[in-house]
Amino acid sequence: MGNYFTDNPVLKHYLQHPLMQRIMELKERNFSDAAAYDYAPLDAEDCMDSYEKVLEICGEICADILEENAEVIDQEGPVCKNGRVEYAEGTLRNLEATTKAGLMGMAVPRRYGGLNFPVTPFIMAAELISRADAAFENIWGLQECAETLYEFGTEEQRQAYLGRVCAGETMSMDLTEPDAGSDLQAVMLKATLDESDNTWRLNGVKRFITNGDADIHLVLARSEEGTRDGRGLSMFIYDKRNGGLTVRRIENKMGIKGAPTCELVFKDAKAELCGSRRLGLIKYVMALMNGARLGIAAQSVGLCEATYRGALSYALSRKQFGKAIIEFPPVYEMLALMKGKLDATRSLLYETSRFVDIYKCLEDIARERNLSPEERTEMKTYSRWADAYTPLAKGMGSEFANQNAYDAVQIHGGSGYMKDYACERWYRDARITSIYEGTTQLQVIAAIRYVTTGAYLEKIKAYQQEEVFPEFSELRQRLLAMTAKYEEMVAYVTGVQQDSFLDFCARRLVEMAGHIIMSELLLKDAATAESLRSSAKVYVQYAESEISRHETYIRGLDVKEEAYLEAFRPCCDL
Ligand SMILES: Cc1cc2nc3c(=O)[nH]c(=O)nc-3n(C[C@H](O)[C@H](O)[C@H](O)COP(=O)(O)OP(=O)(O)OC[C@H]3O[C@@H](n4cnc5c(N)ncnc54)[C@H](O)[C@@H]3O)c2cc1C
Structure with missing residues (x-):
């Protein structure tokens, strides 16, 4: 029995960072939930203990179930039948295990059935899951759409959907279209308000949608007729139970084969407006993408960990010229650099997640009461750092995941090119990290202002x-x-x-x-x-x-x- 959390003691170092005290206090409202829920933590020690326990369970599932299933899922992949997605059998087992362990809806507040975890331990779980199977991390990780629904949806919408996510229903974010990739202002999927019953209907095509046959979708659509820019776009919640959406096909792609990437056709699909009209791209999708970018940074760190461990183990056992190849300086230099990049990008990942945690907790508290002037300053400061660090963590972390996957194959020599070793899969899986959720070039566009303004x-x-x-x-x-x-x-x-x-x-x-x-x-x-x-x-x-x-x-x-x-x-x- 393995455990991806306990076999990597450095993770506890990040989890127990001094700033976590403040994060726990804010997230737990000074531990006032303990009066209403018998499983809510009584104090900071109890709270940290619960994060560690859940991560231990997650680490065990990763090593014993997810990692075991990864190779077969990669070979089988999901299939599209009669306009619906059928996951590979291993994916279904993974979903069952993560749901049973309470790992769905991890960050959702307790009152909707979640664990009320801050971003940092949630992101740590994403790292562990990605180390086991980066493709499954995509399906599991899309639960973070629930955060956007919580932030911008009505209380009625929260009640309707968040509990379902905690019970294991999956989500998707439907943004990209054939002519709208990096430039989401060009989205044309049409949202029309039927005045007779005050219902929105969606019509059009989305492409490259991960987990496109999810139970609950967040959809970016053009609600304002005659507009052509981002200000005519709104965000909608689409519930699969209402019908009107078919999966036209699943893409045949290079990596993350276990996660279905779908082309979707919306035909008079009933949907609910989430938040206000016109703010879909400029406010909600920006928030959604920032969360998702941090998720890809975690996926990248998970892949860096997997590739480093795989390469190290091979270099220790493979002998050439009468000795283990790890003894050759060009090989151990490659390994040391892989480890350096892994550790550097992980330090940045958790620094960023802590910044996100502080400002998000304060933003949430501001929904309940007025913040003090000190709290407002604290929120603004951390929000600025989170905005500055997120594109760095995603941009550089994903490039490192690619570089480390490349070096892992190199260290395996010819064997690395064969499907006999997992590094062949990691190499294919890593490639997408620098493309989706905004390419590296788009992360640079987001980050450069922090260079020129002197923020970095x-x-x-x-x-x-x-x-x-x-x-x-x-x-x-x-x-x-x-x-x-x-x-x-x-x-x-x-x-x-x-x-x-x-x-x-x-x-x-x-x-x-x-x-x-x-x-x-x-x-x-x-x-x-x-x-x-x-x-x-x-x-x-x-x-x-x-x-x-x-x-x-x-x-x-x-x-x-x-x-x-x-x-x-x-x-x-x-
Ligand atoms: C496997 C997979 C899963 C995906 N999952 C989802 C999903 O769940 N939901 C979703 O909505 N989308 C998803 N996508 C879409 C993904 O986010 C887009 O593919 C990505 O944002 C890039 O858009 P594009 O493919 O149209 O490339 P393009 O925008 O055409 O970019 C092509 C090239 O031009 C560069 N470029 C473009 N504009 C600029 C610029 N202004 N400055 C400098 N360089 C530029 C890019 O960096 C890139 O190198 C997924 C894609 C894939 C492949």
């Missing part, structure tokens, strides 16, 4: 005010030099005063900030978690080289009369 720098300087663990003072000096280089490059790129130059260099600037932030977080975390110390050293070395590489690249671009644009264009004319 402000945070980096705050980390650098803190004492560093004595063994790391040399690393801190190197980080100070990297920060100076980053500041210099931001000043240089913005000083050129060409929008296209900023666009051209944005990804490099965002990555520079990300590398420094992740290095600083690793130094902080490694002070109390000994297992992170070697990763901190390796990652700072890597970050330093990446920052120099980006500097050299940017400095090499000829900015006179935008000559760099001309230099790159010939290859695009082909």
Whole structure:
């Protein structure tokens, strides 16, 4: 019997971070729920204990059920029959196990039947599930649509749907259409209000919808006739029980094969408006996507963990030239870098989830009472950090998941190319993480403003005010030099005063900030978690080289009369 939570002690380090005290107090309203629910925690210790217990159960299910089923599900996949999705048998068993264990509706408030977990332990469960089966994590993880329904739906809608999610019904977010991918303002699925019975009807096509035959859907649709931009879009709740939706096909895709990616046809499908008209994209879907992006960051960390462990185990057992391949420096260098990227991206993931937790809890409290001026400031501060860190965690975490999957296959040599080892599946599964929920290029667009406004720098300087663990003072000096280089490059790129130059260099600037932030977080975390110390050293070395590489690249671009644009264009004319 394995356990993906207890076999990885560093997870408790993140779960027991000092900021969790504040998060528990806010989430549990100073533990007042204990009077109404006998299973609600009495105090912070009791609360932490309940998070750990649930994560232990989750870890056991991951190792003993989900991981065991993953390979067969990948081969079988779901099928589309008569306009409906039939999951692979293993997926049904996974759903049954996670539902029975109370892992559906984890973050839903107790009064609707959920566990009332904050984002941080929920995201940790997502990491564990992804390590076992990234495809199943998609189906399970879509329960976070319930958060958006809770935030923007009416009390009646909460009562109608949230309990069903806790009981194991699944969800989907239906945004993408053939002509609306990265640019969701172009969504055209039509929502019409039938004045006679005050009912909304949906007509049109959605594509690439994960778990598209879910029980409950959140659908982005055009409610305002004659409009063409984001302000004409609203969000709707579609309940499968009402009919009107058929699955035209399931995509035949590269990876995450266990999660059906569907083309959907809505034909006079009855739906309910969620929130106010016209705010569908600009407010609700933005909130939905931020949550989902954090989910993909967790999925990426889970894949980094799986690929690292798989590669390590193979390198220890495979012998060539009379010794285990792990003894060859090029192999152990690859492994050390994989571990460094895994630990760095995990530090960023949980820093981000804590920021999200604090502001979301305060936002929720504001629905019940007026916040004090201090609480309002706290909410605004954490909301800003959450917005700044989410695209970094998703953008860089997903790229690391891809890089680590690539290196895991490399370490397996020819065997890695065969289906005999799980790394072949991880390689295919990882590829999507940098595409859905906004491609890496779209994460850069979301993040660049925090480069130009100095928000990342402000945070980096705050980390650098803190004492560093004595063994790391040399690393801190190197980080100070990297920060100076980053500041210099931001000043240089913005000083050129060409929008296209900023666009051209944005990804490099965002990555520079990300590398420094992740290095600083690793130094902080490694002070109390000994297992992170070697990763901190390796990652700072890597970050330093990446920052120099980006500097050299940017400095090499000829900015006179935008000559760099001309230099790159010939290859695009082909
Ligand atoms: C397996 C899978 C599951 C999915 N699940 C869901 C789901 O559950 N719900 C849902 O609604 N959608 C889902 N999607 C859709 C997914 O979110 C989109 O595919 C993704 O957002 C990219 O859109 P696109 O495919 O149209 O690519 P495009 O938008 O056409 O992008 C193509 C390329 O152009 C780049 N690009 C586009 N615009 C810009 C820009 N302004 N600046 C720089 N580069 C740009 C992109 O980065 C990308 O490299 C899923 C997709 C897949 C493949």
